Amino acid sequence: MSHPPHLTATHEHATETPRRSWSVLAMALAAQVLVVLDISVVNTALPTIGTELHLASTDLAWMVTAYLLFSGGGLLLGGRIADLLPKRRIFMLGMTVFTGASLLSGFASSGGELIAGRATQGAGAALMTPAALAIIMTTYAGAQRARGLALWGAIGGLGIAAGVTIGGALTTWAGWQAIFWVNVPIGIITLVTAMRILPKMKAERVSLGRFDVAGAATVVTGLATLMYALSGTETHGWTSTRTLLTLGVSAVLLAAFMAIECRVAQPLVHPHTWKISSLVSSTAVMLGVTGLVVGTVFLTSIFFQTTLGYAALTAGLAVLPLALALVVGTHVAGIISNHLAARGVASSGLVVAAVGALLLSRADEAASYAVDLLPGLLIIGIGTGMVFVAVSGAAMGGIPDEHAGMAAGFLMTGHEVGAALGVAVLSAVAAAAGPLSTAAGAAAAFERGFVAAVVVAVGFAALAALCMPATRSAGGHLHMH
Template sequence: MHVKPTSEPRVAAASGATRTGPVVARHHGHTAADTHPGAGEDGQRQPWLVLALALAAQILVVLDISVVNTALPAIGRDLKLDGSAMQWVVTAYLMMSGGGLLFGGRIADLLSRKWVFLSGLTVFTIASIVSGLADGAGELIAARAGQGLAAALMTPAALSIIMTTYSGAQRRLGLTLWGAVGSLGVAAGVLLGGALTTWGGWQTIFFINAPVGAVALVAGLKVIPAATTPAVTLRQFDVAGATTVIGSLAALVYGLGATEQHGWLSARVLAALTTSAVLAVAFKVRENRAANPLVPPHTWKVTSLVSGTTVMLGVSGILVGTVFLASIFVQTLMGFSPIRAGVAFVPFALAITAGTVVARHAMAHGTPRAVASTGLVVLAGGALLLTQASAGSSFATGILPGLATIGLGVGMVFAPVSVSAMAGIPPQHAGMASGFLMTGHEVGAALGVAVLSAVASTAGSLTSATGVVDGFDRGFLAAAVIALVLAVFAYLRMPATRVEGGAGMHMHH
């Protein structure tokens, strides 16, 4: 995911405040401080078209995370998807995007940013078309996974292009706009998804990417400056590390999704969860031995970063899981059209924004851990409110208060977690640290949908009205428990001291 710097000292750290992963700080290849033909210097304004292309690509990436949620019931009905397949439509994208984020950053470091960006854009556009043409669960899920992998390539390269093309005031504006894309992602995605599904069918949420991607690709070939990069070898990419971490995440999500049909103790589920654990151990062993690991071993010793990433993973999961379950509830039980469901989520997005404002003011008087813990308790309260919803509930009294409270709590957590996690990280390691944090954000989003969907499905199928009612209550009870456990963890493990500077991040979903 990405982040928006909120104070100028952090701008110099480049992707130290971004979703993009390790794009800046490297000991090999090129960095964001490198220049190439067209790189800007203070006083030398560069054309804005390069920024426009990078932002257009990132808008595609951000919208395709949330745009699917309001279209999901329509997709499920049309393709006859069960609850497990519906959650895979969301998690396949997030899993590949999050799991491949650090690897995509490494590729953007070592190879030509221009061609990495354009390659990702091409694959993303093709995968979007395939998604719209899909006539079954397998084809759609595979295409969504392809979109996610393309996003993992495209986003780090796009941010790196901004950093190397612009400087001074132009760079600051570029980073501000980049952050704004994420801040608007929740509202814009659910609204756009609802509108397109209502007016043109769910396929249009994918087809709309084709003309945007094609125009951006043609323009990018002409206007994005190329850079000369040193020769690299395959050993510098840590393909084995990337493969094992994605494989572990895929096995875990598959195991959770299979619980609806096969049960928690079935051989299929246990085999998947065991495979996930084995691959996770293999990844850790690999990283300790690799010459160029995706995650340097000393990263795990940075307590503030690891604790912040853990909290980020949990709160992101609750956030995206909330959108997933609530979208199904209001459309299946309340009869909301997709566009009406999209409008219904606008207060939720506004509450997240309000929460970030509250957190920034609160951090002037308290520690990040206190603010984050308070936000998680607020979030748990909102989840408990949603457990009271029933088939006869109205949106205004049964759903909106809980959604708004969850949004407020989520916003209160994002800012202190990102500030404390990045505090004290030297500029030369800012890219790696931010990539680590944002990987937790993306992976948490994928796991949140999988976990809450699996818990909800223990009460019945999410494709039936009765199953949705009972599953909604059970899913949000689990969310409340997770939030309270995270609140205790945050208070015990996050730094106990105040952090000066207040540079923070805005998330999307």
């Protein structure tokens, strides 16, 4: 049996590179905005969808779960496909699937149709996301690439935070169908733009007989099972038979995937990928910071509506400062990254976020939005914005073109798993303090949940400080020898 190529990590050296048009970056970021928004945009529309389509709460939960299952489960496979086939073709295929599914979801007349539409959206996202990030990597270099990666990272948090506001506004003013139909014109414009500005590339001669089918099957199934397990903890708890069984099945499948990757000639994810500390550590921190943002949106949305009595749209608008502060955080990261390494920027951002979470943990039933809640939201936004920029640049900086899709899929898998894990962990901790359906219970849960968020932020700050790249130019080259 032929031995797989060895992968090692080296640092990227700055070189003078020609400037490229920003149009490709704008196209890739537009695609990622759609993908990330659809993680949270549906949440505020769920009560309206349930009423109009006469759905049970379990069906509503699947509106969120189906998207995460297919997007999170398929990212590693999507990344590998983007490395093997022309990135332009894979990006356009993913966008076509995503846009078509969005159109059909808006016309859904039953829960089954809408769940199928959300699953198909997720499948399109799994193809589109790693291809889009890989296109940024292969189009730009030097300072332009660094700026592109920073903006990509910012979108990862901004979209989730803004999704609640956008979903509430569209549902209130135009009906729940609008949260899906709004994707269609943006998707079509992005597709037309891609056809015009992305160069056509010849495909490699890919031998399907040597493609890692077993690895693809086990990792997609394993990650999808993990997302399913995490998404159900809010309803079933962490110690239920359902949760323990699905977590166990996921662990077995992912262990089988790792074993398969060590034995096949052309692995989906090369085993030596785990030795690229910049990619692995940054992906771990990406998981943590995404969980922190999603958990914050989840806890504050419940607190605003159940304890303070806000309407859904008002609650969405109340979360908007978090998204705006996140943008400020990306600018802060850009300034201090001239003086600090990626580990310094990320760990500092997480410490800032921990301070914001601590402030929010002090809110009670008599809380004032302006005095007790807004400062904490702003501080968390600034801190997490810093982190998203740092981890995206550190993870992808220096990854060569031929492995850009794999690295992108790896990083964004951390993003998707973090989104599911954030709600699962913080909701479990919060629910232990009181029922989320009563004003007093939601207030107690809010306090307990943000105490847990402080612990999470500090823990990942330590991880970032110890494990992320120690140099400002750190990245990770994959060299074949």
